[in-house]
Amino acid sequence: MAEKTKKKSFYIAVWKRLKKNKLAMIGLSILIIMLTIAVFADIIADYDTLAIKQNINIRLEGVSKEHWFGTDSYGRDIFARIVHGSRISLIIGIFAVSIPLVIGGLIGAIAGYFGGLLDNILMRLMDMLLAIPAILLAIAIVAALGPGMINLLIALSIAGIPGYARIVKSSVITIKDLEFVEAAEAIGAGTTRILIRHILPNILGPVIVQATLGIASTIINAAALSFIGLGIQPPKPEWGSMLSEGREYIRQAPHLITFTGIAIVLTVLSLNLIGDGLRDALDPRLKD
């Protein structure tokens, strides 16, 4: 009981601090709007008739009452496609960050805490992954596994692991030699407990920032893969592939890329604002 109220009060305190941060609140509202749109996509715009169905008569139309954001080169409603595309982009963004975050974080924490030979083996493996540019690695993996949503997720996840491993490792190294970790050992705490309760909360700051930035870059990487035909397959609407399609018509119909671009920018921006705000709110030392 007491534990519960204590936990609650901690999160309430974090929330209160986050609420004071106006930029984070703006980011959070944008993200909530995006999530709502993604969840209720089917109600907002019909998938089959508006987002997929091609209609050559109304191709490349500008902004109008019927088509709020205009239509693309196949006569599909861009608003509907952005709405449905938000589902794919957000799912990719969230999963392709949380999976490598957990795996990479674990590797980094183990390497950083135990050090020695284990650290060398794990981190050299990570360096090997890191030596290949993330996008190239993802391309290679998707090319081997074949295109599709799941394979895209796997590819982006593997490409993301070394980055998180390195960040977590370097943070763990700086924390583990501080006296309070020794003090925790001196009160009889075991390794797992020290890692989870004493070290993890202390490295949350940089990890959260990296993760929110990571969602943004992952959405862009997914878009890049879709662009070269290795990601989400057409006619499924995906922001990246829509952007690359629109690129061809940038002179005649700039609205094609404008609205899609705005959607990506808003999502990425909202995540970055939230990440910054969370970092400040979670760190009790920065509290006034």
Added chain:
Amino acid sequence: MSQTLLNIKNLYVNYETDEETVRALNGVNLKLNKGEMLGLVGETGAGKTTTALSILKLLPKDIGIITNGQIEFDGKDLTKLKEAELRNIRGERISMIFQDPMTSLNPVLTVGEQIAEVIELHKTLDKKQIESKVNEMLELVGIPAKRKKEFPHQFSGGMKQRVIIAMALSCDPELLIADEPTTALDVTIQAQVLNMMEELKHKLNTAMLLITHDLGVVAQICDKVAIMYAGEIIESGTAEDIFEAKEHHPYTVGLFGSIPNLIEKTNRLKPILGLMPDPTDLPQGCKFHPRCPQCMEICRKVHPDDRQTETHTIKCHLYK
């Protein structure tokens, strides 16, 4: 005669790195009875902290190695215990206060949570009981219980040290090791913390091993004193033996001589000349002989044995 709680016998500890071997402890003998307070005094690098860390087996992994000797705690040899058994002793039966209160607390957990953790680890109490124990411990060290929800950075240095003492005492340990608990604090706070520790000693009947280089502190609160030099206890005895007896190890004499005296007028302090020997390359014979004003021929060759008179032990060739 009260019961022996801690008995360190002939303890040798080396720090072994690729380049060199540092001989940190060279045959330490130390005895502490239940409820007693022992002051361990010595220069920086004499091996005081190493002694403390080896009791809890918290020497740096793979580097700090106990090469010989026994650490008997309540009849059990700590050097032979497994890690899991040691974990049960750490914090519950032996706890430690670290030197720097600024870094010994986890900055992202509230002080209440940190005190609660020790209790959680060692006692089977429900949440409510733990809460009330945390309150009790905080009140004991003179901090209002309502401040338990605050984070370490909201406390001053002295208050942090109190929190650490509260943590260390919350499982009613039989032995409390305090590694220079007052060096990071200013003088007024030092006095507060020391008075509190002395009070607690009487209240809880905890044995304490107080590591310090402040002889004033030792004179104020310790029952027994041991003086360390280059990884050895060179003189030990009751506080009266050390402060009032006529015969002393020349190093102890030097140590007292380096304290400014209020009565005599002096323009300069009298330090012990020379430096601590390099622990990677210790001198033969008595380790103090290169700095000793009363060095004899035998001191250069033969390592002196303890000379015991009742409670007072001196390791020097001067006394036979």
